[in-house]
Amino acid sequence: MSLLEVDELCVEFSTRRGLLKALNQVSFELEKGEFLGMVGESGAGKSMTGNAILGLIDAPGEIASGDIRLDGKSIVDSPEKIRGSRISMIFQDPLSSLNPLTTIGDQLIETIELHTNRRGAAAKQRAIELLQQIDIDADRLEAYPHQFSGGMRQRVVIALAMASEPDIIIADEPTTALDVSVQAQVLDLLRSLCQAEGTAVILITHDMGVIGNWTDRVGVMYAGSLIEIGTTEQIIQAPRHPYTQGLIASTPTMAADVSTNLYQIPGNMPPLTAIPEGCAFHPRCPKAEQQCQLSTPPLVDQVACHLWRDA
Amino acid sequence: MSFVQIQAVSKTFSKRRLIGKDSHVEALKNVSFSIQEGQTYALVGESGSGKSTLAKIVVGVDDASAGQVIIGNNAISSHMPLHYRRNIQMVFQSPYASLNPRWRVGDLVAEPLKAFRLINGKQQRRDRVAELLEQVGLQADDAIKYPHQFSGGQRQRISIARALSSSPKFIVCDEPTSALDVSVQAQVLNLLKQLQNDLNLTYLFITHDLAVVKTMAHQIGVLRQGELVEEQPAQALFANPQHSYTQNLLQAAPVLKVK
Numbered sequence: 001m002s003l004l005e006v007d008e009l010c011v012e013f014s015t016r017r018g019l020l021k022a023l024n025q026v027s028f029e030l031e032k033g034e035f036l037g038m039v040g041e042s043g044a045g046k047s048m049t050g051n052a053i054l055g056l057i058d059a060p061g062e063i064a065s066g067d068i069r070l071d072g073k074s075i076v077d078s079p080e081k082i083r084g085s086r087i088s089m090i091f092q093d094p095l096s097s098l099n100p101l102t103t104i105g106d107q108l109i110e111t112i113e114l115h116t117n118r119r120g121a122a123a124k125q126r127a128i129e130l131l132q133q134i135d136i137d138a139d140r141l142e143a144y145p146h147q148f149s150g151g152m153r154q155r156v157v158i159a160l161a162m163a164s165e166p167d168i169i170i171a172d173e174p175t176t177a178l179d180v181s182v183q184a185q186v187l188d189l190l191r192s193l194c195q196a197e198g199t200a201v202i203l204i205t206h207d208m209g210v211i212g213n214w215t216d217r218v219g220v221m222y223a224g225s226l227i228e229i230g231t232t233e234q235i236i237q238a239p240r241h242p243y244t245q246g247l248i249a250s251t252p253t254m255a256a257d258v259s260t261n262l263y264q265i266p267g268n269m270p271p272l273t274a275i276p277e278g279c280a281f282h283p284r285c286p287k288a289e290q291q292c293q294l295s296t297p298p299l300v301d302q303v304a305c306h307l308w309r310d311a
Numbered sequence: 312m313s314f315v316q317i318q319a320v321s322k323t324f325s326k327r328r329l330i331g332k333d334s335h336v337e338a339l340k341n342v343s344f345s346i347q348e349g350q351t352y353a354l355v356g357e358s359g360s361g362k363s364t365l366a367k368i369v370v371g372v373d374d375a376s377a378g379q380v381i382i383g384n385n386a387i388s389s390h391m392p393l394h395y396r397r398n399i400q401m402v403f404q405s406p407y408a409s410l411n412p413r414w415r416v417g418d419l420v421a422e423p424l425k426a427f428r429l430i431n432g433k434q435q436r437r438d439r440v441a442e443l444l445e446q447v448g449l450q451a452d453d454a455i456k457y458p459h460q461f462s463g464g465q466r467q468r469i470s471i472a473r474a475l476s477s478s479p480k481f482i483v484c485d486e487p488t489s490a491l492d493v494s495v496q497a498q499v500l501n502l503l504k505q506l507q508n509d510l511n512l513t514y515l516f517i518t519h520d521l522a523v524v525k526t527m528a529h530q531i532g533v534l535r536q537g538e539l540v541e542e543q544p545a546q547a548l549f550a551n552p553q554h555s556y557t558q559n560l561l562q563a564a565p566v567l568k569v570k
Contacts, residue, residue, distance in 0.1 A: 041492035042463070150358075179357040180519060184563040206492055209522065209565030236569060250497035251567050252522035254549065258351070258529055261504065262497040268462050269494075 001072050002029035003167060003200055004053070009066035011052050020272045022048050022061065024224045027299060030168065033198045035191060037211040037232065039247075040221035041269050046204045049221070050170045053202075054087060055079020070167070085115045088161040090190075092173040094153035098145040104156050105141030108163055115164030130159040133193060151182035158190055162197065169194065172204045187214045208251045212236050220244045223269055223280040225296075227304045240303045242285045279306065313345035314513050315352075315369075315481060319378035322364055322537075338364045340537045341378070346530070348480075351507065351514040353528035353545070355521065355560070361537040362517045366483050369515060370399050382481055397427045400474035404486040406466030410458040416469055417454030420444065423477040443472040447502060464495035471502065481513045488523065500526060521564040525549060533557050 011023040023045050030036055038046045051057055053068055055075070067074050075082050091097045099107055108127035112118055118126050128138045134155040145153055154174060161169050171190065175183035191214060194201050203215060211218050212232060219229040220241065228241040239245045249263035256262065267284040270276060276283055282292040287307055297306045322339040339361045346352040356362045367373040369380050371387045380387040385395045400423070403409040410419055417440045424430045430439060441451035447468040458466055467487060474482055484503065488496040500523065506512060516527050524531060524545070531548045533541040533556065541554040552558045 041494060180521075180565070181357065181559060181563040183565070207565060208493060208567045212567045213565045236567065247494060248567070248569060250494045252497075252500075252520075252526045253567050253569055254522065254525055255569070256522075256526040257545065258504070258527065260526070261501045262526060264497050264501060265494045268464065 003032045003034075003071065004030040005067075005069040005072075006049070006053065007067045007069065009049075009052060009068060010064045011048055011057060011061055012064040013061040015060065017273055021224055021275065022272060023052065024296075025066070025298070026221075026224075026226045027066075028219055028226060028229055030200050030202065032167070032200055033195065034200045035194065035214065035216045036200070036202050037215035037218040038202060038204045038221060039206065039208065039211050039218060041206060043223075043269065043272065044221040045224040046206075046221050047172055048224075050089070050172055050202060050204055053168075053170060054083050054089060056083075084111075085164045086166055087168045087170065088164055088166045090154075090157050090161050090169060090171040090174045092176050094150065094157045094177070095145065097157055098153060100145055103142050103144055104148075105143075108141075108156075108159060111160050111163040126163070130163060133162070134159045134189060149182075150178055151186055154178060154182075154186050155189060158186070158193065162193060162199070165197070166199060168200045168202065170202045170204070173206070174203070175210070176205075176207075183210075208236075208248060220247070223275050224272060225280060225304060226299055227281070228302060229299070230302050240308055241281075241305045242287050242307070243281045246284075279304075314348035314383065315346040315515070316381045317342060317344050317365075317369065317378075318381065319343050320365065320368060320375045320380065321377040322361070322368065322373075323376045338537050339368075339375075342534070342537070342539045343378075344530075344532050344539065344542055346513055346515065348513055349507065349511045350529040351516050351527050353516045353518060353524040353531045354534055355518060355524055355531060356534035357519060357560075359536070360534040362534055363485060364537075365534070366401070366485050366515070366517055370401050370483055371396065393427065397423070397429070397477040398480045399483070400477060400479040400481075401483045401485065402467070402470050402474050402487045405490045406458075406463055406470050407490070409470055410466055412458055414457075415454065416444070416449075416456050416458065416461075419458070419469060420454070420472045420476055423473060427477050429477060439476070443476055446475065446506070447472045448498075462495070463491050464498055467491060467495075467499050468502065471499075471506070475506070475510075479512070481515070483515045483517070485517045486519070487516075489518070489520065496523070503527070521561060522566045533560070 006026055006028050009023055009026045013020040013022055040046050063076055068076050105127055109123045112123040112126050131138055175186050215232050218232050218235045219226050222243050228244050239248055246265035250265060265284055278293040278295055279297055282288040291306050297304045320339055320342045324336045324338055326334045354362050368375050371389050371391055374389050420440050420443055421436050430436045440454050444451055444453055449468055488499050518524060528545045531545050532539050535556050541557045552561055
């Protein structure tokens, strides 16, 4: 049994224009201590997957079908029991996830007291330990968020996420607001802390470079579906789904120079209001066959593509 | 002689205080480089390195505290004659913030034409807008739509069409694809390259993304805290970075390694 099992998850929004399928039959597993990347373009459903796991989908959206299990037990009906304690979250902008009016010490202690049974001096002791783990001096407990740089703030957010000793951290674009050298520090820190504690991470990003350098396994999302999942090595060196192949080919690498053009996937990702029949990618797919227009390929053997069914 | 010359440009921002000493921030320190006609010069640096301050000085929105910028044979400043400006255009980072949501695409693209009095009459305007939209891969009848009806990549095409409308020779691209998804980024970068080839455009390309630089630039300058710490042709810089800061930057960059 895996730590987290997402099983044929469908999230729907009922709008005036009809039913929108924000997530369509998404299934994957997460093992203890694993670093799983979720990659895709804006609107592909990466963040929606993270929000669904945490029970953060607001009306008119709802989990229409499917299940999410932590240690084999469904968490769909009472996500508040695990949110913040067994599964915590890191958001993109560290400035808006920290309270500007209280010291980071108070914020750490509050989180520790809320989610663990440490109180008072014991909670403060734990806060000091957490600060040391993220390479910030213990005397900065009295500092306010505005006194920190962007990278330090995001490290504090990581400490907050670790404070409840969670099984899983969902990190939604945690370094998009940071410079590259700071990004590398923050991701290295997140990775080493999670390895030390055995915490699993779902890293949501649109950056293939981040995926390639910091994850163990990768799920690729397109128009609300998980279309391919596999080890980072497999996905980057031998992608099977034509969309994954296109995504990797269109990412600038060090092999390119001014004289070469980047590969372009024709067209754009459809909005959720206009997802085509059959495979959602078929109108842009260079390898599409008739079958691709007719039926939606399920995720079998780690790839959702008809071309890999027959072989 | 080089088409664009940036000669010993410095910029100091001063803040006057009622009590105590005035404070000064040196945003640019004696920066010099030049760009050959029809080529792309990429300026790389992290937040606060002075990239955007330099861009503002180069397009004549802001003035340098010392030094000068020469484009063609014209000295650039915030009070230069209007006809100097039509040769210089800019493409901004966010196509969500740089297009007025209440204007139709046709009006957005035609604004420089109007500002520089480059057209006479409605028909000529319509034809030129249609030509520009098609040049960037949009359709002529997109002119009557509003920006919200387009995706991010299409909006950036609109910004590019607007930048091209006054037939400039030089375009400053300030992080033009950092708000876009990778597959869309590829489309926009390819478009910029194709336009450079077709129209012999000169670009100053400002970015923090080294992989993007690799595909776009002929020449690269690395800016740190207002100083140009290294400058080399693109191939040489990636093969053999000299300055330790460039080496660190290259090491930290999460570049995809496809075998």
